[in-house]
Amino acid sequence: MRQFKKHARVLLIDDNYDHLKGVKELLEIESTYDVVGATTSANVGLNLIKRQKPDVVLLDMNMPEKDGLQTIQEIEKLDIDVKVLALSAYDDADLIFRAMKLGAKGYVLKTMASGQLICAIDEVSNGKIYMPSTLTARFFDYFQKTFKEEKIANEQAGETNLLSDLTQREEEVLDLLTQGITYKGVARQLFISETTVKTHVNNIFQKLQVNDRTQAVLYAINHNFNGMRQARMNNKVVLA
Numbered sequence: 001m002r003q004f005k006k007h008a009r010v011l012l013i014d015d016n017y018d019h020l021k022g023v024k025e026l027l028e029i030e031s032t033y034d035v036v037g038a039t040t041s042a043n044v045g046l047n048l049i050k051r052q053k054p055d056v057v058l059l060d061m062n063m064p065e066k067d068g069l070q071t072i073q074e075i076e077k078l079d080i081d082v083k084v085l086a087l088s089a090y091d092d093a094d095l096i097f098r099a100m101k102l103g104a105k106g107y108v109l110k111t112m113a114s115g116q117l118i119c120a121i122d123e124v125s126n127g128k129i130y131m132p133s134t135l136t137a138r139f140f141d142y143f144q145k146t147f148k149e150e151k152i153a154n155e156q157a158g159e160t161n162l163l164s165d166l167t168q169r170e171e172e173v174l175d176l177l178t179q180g181i182t183y184k185g186v187a188r189q190l191f192i193s194e195t196t197v198k199t200h201v202n203n204i205f206q207k208l209q210v211n212d213r214t215q216a217v218l219y220a221i222n223h224n225f226n227g228m229r230q231a232r233m234n235n236k237v238v239l240a
Contacts, residue, residue, distance in 0.1 A: 008125040011054040012038040013045035013071070014087065015063040019110060023058065023117070031118045033125075042066035046074055053080055056125050059104075061088040061095060069095075072102045085124045091135055093142035106130030163225055165207045173200045178217050178226065 010033045014020040017040055024038045033056075037048040042065050049057060057075065061068030072084055085106045086099040096107045106124045108117060109132065116132065123130040166174065169190075176186045183201070187194040201213070210216045220226070 007032050008056060008121075009034050009036045009052065009054040010056045010058060010121060010125075011036055011045065011048055011052060012058050013040075013042060013063075014038075014058070014060040015040045015042075015065070016060070026114050026117070027121075030114060031121070033118075033121060042068075042071045042074075046071065046078070049075060049080065049082060050078060054082055056083050056085055056121055058085050058087050058121065061086050061099060062090070069098055069102060072099060072104055076103050083124050083127075085120060085130070091138070093135075093138045096131075096135060096138075097142050107135065108132065109135075162208050163220070163223055163228065166204065170200050170204050170207070173197060174204055174216065174220055174225065177201070177213060178220050 010027060012020055012024055012027075012035065014023070020038055020040060024035050027033050027035050036052040036054050037045070039045045039048060042063050045057070045059075048054075059068050059071060059075075063071075066074075068086060068088070072086075075082060075084060083105045084103060085108060086096075086104040087108055087110060088095065089110045091109060099107060106120055106129060108120045108130070112120075112132065120130040120132075172190060173186055176189060181189070183194050183197045187197045190197070201216075204216055205211065208216055208219050210219055
């Protein structure tokens with residue numbers, strides 16, 4: 001019988017007992033890896049990781065007690081140098097993306113041949129990222145689509161937040177400007193000098209990153225400034 005030098009420690013977490021047993025036997029017979037633990041429970045697996053400190057955790061993504069995504073987050077909190085190789089029966093692009101985003105170093109399917117599984121563990125244990133070629137194109141298509149959507153959302157959130165930088169007095173000035181009131185009229189309504197109004201207006205321009213009154217008013221309208229201001233005033237009334 002061939003003797004292998006055990007060069008990496010692997011821990012298996014899979015709620016399917018038959019599959020778990022099959023992978024364990026496969027690695028013990030055909031690989032150079034040292035299987036330091038195997039369990040059908042995510043919580044037991046987390047405790048084993050703390051005790052055994054494996055190099056690689058082969059983690060099932062679909063478990064009833066605690067799913068793979070939750071388990072990856074728990075593993076990350078342990079602050080142990082362990083690499084997670086996600087395992088699933090589904091080639092779900094969203095699941096792959098979320099697993100990798102949370103910290104998984106690879107993603108493999110349960111239907112993969114034994115040689116591919118060993119190759120995946122080998123790549124991940126050596127600090128590389130592994131994904132079968134059949135999933136790569138779908139993953140990157142999904143990644144690019146999601147990245148663009150997140151970028152747009154972040155940009156929109158960032159623009160909206162510019163309004164939150166205004167002081168209460170600056171909000172009052174901008175509110176009157178959106179009603180078409182002149183600087184002199186703003187000064188009269190707020191009982192301040194026209195010079196002070198212009199100072200507030202300049203501050204508004206800087207904070208909203210605009211160059212003139214028209215752009216400031218358009219920005220306020222496009223970002224529902226009056227609605228936000230009214231909602232805030234209503235909240236104050238309720239709280240009072």
